[in-house]
Amino acid sequence: MHLGLSIQNSLIDAAIVTNSSDFIWQKSYPLEEDGVPSLLKSCTALVDMASRNNPSLNQTVGISVQTSFINKTSPHDGLGRLASVDMKTNLQASLGRPVVLASPGQALALYESCFGKAQQSKVTCCLFLDNHVYGGVTFGQKLWRGANNIVGEWGHMPLAWPVPHELDGRDCWCGRNGCLEEFLSLGGLENEYFNITQTKLDIEAIADAADTSDLVASSVLQVLDDRIGRTTAAIINMFDPDVFVLGGRIAELNRLYLNVPRKWPGYLLIERNETKLVQASNVPFALAQGAAWLVAS
Numbered sequence: 001m002h003l004g005l006s007i008q009n010s011l012i013d014a015a016i017v018t019n020s021s022d023f024i025w026q027k028s029y030p031l032e033e034d035g036v037p038s039l040l041k042s043c044t045a046l047v048d049m050a051s052r053n054n055p056s057l058n059q060t061v062g063i064s065v066q067t068s069f070i071n072k073t074s075p076h077d078g079l080g081r082l083a084s085v086d087m088k089t090n091l092q093a094s095l096g097r098p099v100v101l102a103s104p105g106q107a108l109a110l111y112e113s114c115f116g117k118a119q120q121s122k123v124t125c126c127l128f129l130d131n132h133v134y135g136g137v138t139f140g141q142k143l144w145r146g147a148n149n150i151v152g153e154w155g156h157m158p159l160a161w162p163v164p165h166e167l168d169g170r171d172c173w174c175g176r177n178g179c180l181e182e183f184l185s186l187g188g189l190e191n192e193y194f195n196i197t198q199t200k201l202d203i204e205a206i207a208d209a210a211d212t213s214d215l216v217a218s219s220v221l222q223v224l225d226d227r228i229g230r231t232t233a234a235i236i237n238m239f240d241p242d243v244f245v246l247g248g249r250i251a252e253l254n255r256l257y258l259n260v261p262r263k264w265p266g267y268l269l270i271e272r273n274e275t276k277l278v279q280a281s282n283v284p285f286a287l288a289q290g291a292a293w294l295v296a297s
């Protein structure tokens with residue numbers, strides 16, 4: 001049996017997956033805002049509870065967490081504080097067990113390839129669009145991490161095929177500018193609406209406004225369709241996946257699955273495209289299950 005944790009937004013999720021891929025146990029704790037010691041304490045409590053209930057648990061724990069290759073603090077959520085600490089060392093010391101880390105994009109790619117909508121896919125690419133932007137790639141249901149463990153770290157790559165006004169400003173918290181995260185994260189989308197209207201709306205409110213004839217909201221979402229179209233097309237040109245999965249809260253916009261593939265012909269290197277764009281499976285604990293399968297695979 002394999003235990004996975006997902007540290008994401010305001011929750012720490014835990015899931016146990018058996019060797020035969022059955023999801024048999026789950027538990028969540030809130031992610032407190034008072035620093036790393038509290039986070040480590042909650043993770044330790046979850047792991048202790050899981051191992052008490054399941055004595056045959058694998059010693060190694062898989063963990064989906066904001067990756068810390070950029071040693072700067074993000075303003076987008078409470079997880080920014082994690083960037084400046086060595087998560088692997090801290091978690092292993094606290095849990096008293098080996099841990100395997102992956103980004104939410106990598107955990108989601110593994111979940112979808114092994115248990116979700118990409119089980120028949122030979123090559124799967126995933127974009128996780130939420131407070132942060134992450135990606136993941138699996139080949140034959142195995143996560144491909146690369147020589148430097150940065151496969152899928154696309155959030156701080158530049159936007160593909162930028163138009164002139166997209167090259168202005170857009171300073172990212174990572175120190176670069178014009179990063180995908182400034183365009184395709186929740187904060188980036190909300191800023192797009194705010195910069196035109198001086199009104200702060202979240203993604204649900206922007207989508208509702210677009211449905212009720214708010215022309216600015218409609219325009220912001222059309223631009224989002226195109227930017228996700230360009231981003232996914234650039235990744236398809238590199239990896240040529242069978243299935244492309246979108247996850248995170250931005251992926252809940254149903255319009256993307258019609259509009260984004262319509263953008264591809266302008267950007268793909270081929271005329272006829274077999275890649276399927278799908279929304280991530282709507283199941284609880286998917287990231288924690290993907291993290292658990294990091295250990296099994």
Ligand SMILES: [Zn+2]
Nearest residue numbers: 156172174179
């Ligand atoms: Zn950046």
